[in-house]
Amino acid sequence: MIEIQELEGLHFRLPRAAVPAGELAAVVAPTLACAREFVDLLLGLTAPSRGRVSLFGQGLAAMNDAGRLAVRARLGFGAQIEGLVSHLALWENILLGAGYHRGRDAAALDARVRTLLGWCGWPEDEAREAFQRTPSQATPFERATAVWLRALLGEPDLLVFEDLFNGLATDQRRRLIEASVAYQSENPRRGSVFVLVGDRLVEELQPTSMFYLSLRGDFRAESHA
């Protein structure tokens, strides 16, 4: 699903890493800038100065802009900071990806939203009230869940979350991790990458995570199976 070879950015160097389908990977970055650089290189927003990244077996660096957008349409991306369109309500943000890529409207997605909210353990009426708020009015958990829902509603094979757990309480993080595992267990071909800022959250992911890539310290990758 993801293959990285000798990848070098401004903030890190990653000799070799691979995340096969069906896995949940935790990538730990020391700063948000480092996390963003990793995501930008992984999803082809910027070209690496050295090395190669392959996503779904395709090298994004060699593609044109339209090709890269098409590959990204196959995955679900979410970031809690600056990850929502500020002038849209949370509900409009949630529908954005599935509406744009799959032509689905609110009615078509309603049942799925209900299921996903159930996995998160968030009462539906409470959630729907929160979804009327804009991102600046919402709490970190409401923003994170909106980002998470938006990413999953497109039914992607790969989820990529950037600093999703920023500002969340332990039980809120656990609910989102467990819900992500439930989503992944629906289809063995699905995979997830959680790009974390700071390694204190890794322990919470470890019971479900097979892969752990560290972008910190001496900038060498560590991979634990």
Add this chain to the structure above:
Amino acid sequence: MATVQDIAAPGPADLPGFEGGLDLFLHVAGRIRQLGRPPVRAALWHQVQRGALDFAALTAVMGALAGFFTIATVEVGFGLGVSLGVRVFQALVLGQLAGSVCALLLVAGPGTAAMVELGLMRHQGELRTLRLMGIDPRDLLVLPRVAGFAFALFVLTFIFQAAAVLGGFALAALFVHVPYGPQITALFATLAPATLVISAIRNLLLGAVLGLLVCHQGLVAPFAPERMPQIAGQLLTRSLVALVVAQGGAALFLS
């Protein structure tokens, strides 16, 4: 948790490969079908609502007053009579004033708001998120605004013109005792269908140009929240130039 120093700067190129307004125009022209996607359609409706529907009542009042003052001044004040007065009304109010007033109204209100909205989105790094979601920001942000401004100017100008004729003539009959029926008869006797068609096309094109200017100013031109007054001034200046060119071009075409 992220600290202030930790926040990464927005991407180096928010709309890579875009040189300016012409590129935006070519993209919009080639991507009209994207309006069928639900979020793009919703953004278009939102823009039409903010641009046209929210200003419909105000435009109607301004149109009726503009029509009334023109009739009162030309026919009663200058004593030029119904026939000449209606010709002046047609050329001045319906031909020039309607489009100009509505265009300025659009730029000053929804145009500035949309420009600030897009500029802040760029400043806050939200375009990066859209691109990482596989969404071309030009489809979601530029296309509905350009189409929305075109449609809004078309609708607003029509409302202004209709209010100027119906409301202006009615007010003139009420307050300066210029008979309503002969005004209408004189107007329809001189109003050529080609004039209406050209006026409609001009408004659609001018509205699209205004939408492009707004998007260019918000997404491509240098933007910083602290420079908002200067940026809004630039938008207004460029819109005025576009307005003069469009009005002059249409007048030349009709002459």
